[in-house]
Amino acid sequence: MPALSTSGLARTFMTKNGPVEAVRGIDLTVERGEILGFLGPNGAGKTTTLRMLTTLLAPTGGSATVAGRDLIRDPAGVRLATGYVAQSGGVDPHLSVHEELVTQGRLYRLTKHRARERAEELADALGLTGLLARRTATLSGGQRRRLDLAMGLTHRPQVLFLDEPTTGLDPGSRADLWELVRTLRDTEGTTVLLTTHYLDEADALADRLVIVDRGVVAAEGTPDALKRTHAGSPGASLQDAFLAVTGRTPAPRDTAPLAV
Amino acid sequence: MSPLLTDTALVFGRYARQTLRSRLQMLFGVLMPLLYLVFFGPLLTRLPLAAPGSSWQVLVPGLLLQLALFGASFCGFGIIVEKQYGVVERMRVTPVSRLALLLGRVLRDALLFVFQAVLLVLAALVMGLRAPLGGILAGFAFVAVLAAALASLSYALAMRVRLPQEFGPVINAVTMPSMLLSGLMLPMALAPGWLDALSHVMPLRYLVDAVRAAFTGDYGSPAVLRGALVAAGFTALAMALGARAFRRAAA
Ligand SMILES: Nc1ncnc2c1ncn2[C@@H]1O[C@H](COP(=O)(O)OP(=O)(O)O)[C@@H](O)[C@H]1O
Numbered sequence: 328m329p330a331l332s333t334s335g336l337a338r339t340f341m342t343k344n345g346p347v348e349a350v351r352g353i354d355l356t357v358e359r360g361e362i363l364g365f366l367g368p369n370g371a372g373k374t375t376t377l378r379m380l381t382t383l384l385a386p387t388g389g390s391a392t393v394a395g396r397d398l399i400r401d402p403a404g405v406r407l408a409t410g411y412v413a414q415s416g417g418v419d420p421h422l423s424v425h426e427e428l429v430t431q432g433r434l435y436r437l438t439k440h441r442a443r444e445r446a447e448e449l450a451d452a453l454g455l456t457g458l459l460a461r462r463t464a465t466l467s468g469g470q471r472r473r474l475d476l477a478m479g480l481t482h483r484p485q486v487l488f489l490d491e492p493t494t495g496l497d498p499g500s501r502a503d504l505w506e507l508v509r510t511l512r513d514t515e516g517t518t519v520l521l522t523t524h525y526l527d528e529a530d531a532l533a534d535r536l537v538i539v540d541r542g543v544v545a546a547e548g549t550p551d552a553l554k555r556t557h558a559g560s561p562g563a564s565l566q567d568a569f570l571a572v573t574g575r576t577p578a579p580r581d582t583a584p585l586a587v
Numbered sequence: 588m589s590p591l592l593t594d595t596a597l598v599f600g601r602y603a604r605q606t607l608r609s610r611l612q613m614l615f616g617v618l619m620p621l622l623y624l625v626f627f628g629p630l631l632t633r634l635p636l637a638a639p640g641s642s643w644q645v646l647v648p649g650l651l652l653q654l655a656l657f658g659a660s661f662c663g664f665g666i667i668v669e670k671q672y673g674v675v676e677r678m679r680v681t682p683v684s685r686l687a688l689l690l691g692r693v694l695r696d697a698l699l700f701v702f703q704a705v706l707l708v709l710a711a712l713v714m715g716l717r718a719p720l721g722g723i724l725a726g727f728a729f730v731a732v733l734a735a736a737l738a739s740l741s742y743a744l745a746m747r748v749r750l751p752q753e754f755g756p757v758i759n760a761v762t763m764p765s766m767l768l769s770g771l772m773l774p775m776a777l778a779p780g781w782l783d784a785l786s787h788v789m790p791l792r793y794l795v796d797a798v799r800a801a802f803t804g805d806y807g808s809p810a811v812l813r814g815a816l817v818a819a820g821f822t823a824l825a826m827a828l829g830a831r832a833f834r835r836a837a838a
């Protein structure tokens with residue numbers, strides 16, 4: 328059974344200016360242990376799709392199975408089996424790294440003792456050990472992102488969703504994060520679905536790519552297959568393939584308001 | 588313990604610790620009612636207030652509920668900020684009970700405003716308030732219930748808006764008329780018929796009448812029963828709306 332599959336997954340937002348069809352019908356299959364790159368221009372519906380798959384947002388159409396659990400009928404089961412690192416992270420800047428990690432463990436219903444142990448383990452694995460007493464506001468961009476990742480890994484999820492995990496990071500921190508994601512897949516067999524604006528990242532990290540545009544899947548395949556099919560040759564750049572599929576370039580949205 | 592209780596305790600602990608860390612914020616809410624107590628209270632001591640008991644027994648119940656009204660209605664601000672940090676969604680992807688996300692916060696709020704109410708009553712005793720202990724405790728109970736209800740409504744609204752600027756004006760537009768129309772400052776018995784009639788649509792009117800009766804030791808008065816019933820109904824409604832906001836996605 329695949330780690331994740333969706334069929335016609337859709338979400339329409341009702342706004343003051345009328346309905347917004349953010350996601351119009353996404354069909355996806357992700358195998359266990361696969362790293363799937365989820366690409367698309369700004370506003371394509373990537374974040375909305377992730378928020379549906381993590382039970383934050385109710386779909387207005389379609390269905391999905393995540394880690395063997397039905398998204399609509401068993402949201403509690405989906406929550407236990409999935410981890411989510413949002414575009415803007417999710418830690419309180421006034422609290423310490425340790426406090427946030429322990430609280431997260433408790434929210435996943437670990438005992439107090441186990442939550443503390445888990446905080447230490449995660450800090451160890453993600454290079455945060457020396458930072459446990461620090462307020463999260465004082466962390467560097469790369470450290471913050473590693474903390475966000477640690478929070479999402481608290482309960483050893485089978486499927487991990489990462490929304491633009493490296494946006495705004497320096498190249499060194501990005502490489503660190505790639506390494507962490509690969510290690511996770513290799514040691515825990517975690518399935519990873521990540522969105523990114525960096526096509527070099529998608530090329531280097533993802534086993535397979537899905538390009539969404541205007542709320543539907545516009546193309547999918549391995550990086551090489553996409554280059555061959557949409558840009559003419561495996562030697563072409565992913566950028567060319569992306570442009571051919573969507574008519575746009577994937578500009579990072581660094582100036583966007585924080586996701587709410 | 589059931590997951591709801593442990594989760595509520597966990598959420599309560601997180602926010603209670605944050606409140607304890609900002610001592611100034613803990614005391615801030617007492618400031619406005621305290622000013623009324625010290626600078627407005629003495630004006631009433633020799634006026635006929637058309638109510639049983641001393642002028643302090645009339646004023647202090649109003650100030651207690653005013654404290655809850657203005658304090659708890661603004662609780663939603665905190666969650667707007669937390670939404671911007673992504674804290675709310677991060678919690679909503681965990682298995683934590685959605686109701687606990689509300690109850691833990693609301694419990695912190697209720698305790699905070701009861702704490703402030705205790706300080707206010709101590710100051711009032713110095714100013715000259717004399718009231719039976721039972722009445723004062725009943726007053727604290729009404730403060731707790733009103734604070735919980737208003738905080739819950741405040742969170743429900745805050746979950747729907749994106750920016751603090753969209754939130755503040757709405758709260759201001761609700762709190763000021765609520766204060767004036769429910770006879771918090773002076774009993775509505777002094778009001779002309781139309782104003783008195785109008786004030787009966789405000790749930791808060793029944794609560795303040797109940798606390799005033801309790802402060803004179805008149806526990807059997809129909810006002811106390813009416814106040815308790817209105818408070819219970821209002822709180823049930825507010826909690827239902829708050830719980831729904833945490834179950835559904837935020838804006
Ligand atoms: N809560 C919301 N209410 C209304 N429209 C929304 C909401 N969230 C997202 N949208 C709209 O849905 C579309 C897809 O957004 P999003 O999923 O964030 O795109 P991406 O992550 O691919 O950049 C955009 O047009 C966006 O404005």
Ligand SMILES: [Mg+2]
Pocket residue numbers: 373374375414490
């Ligand atoms: Mg996005």
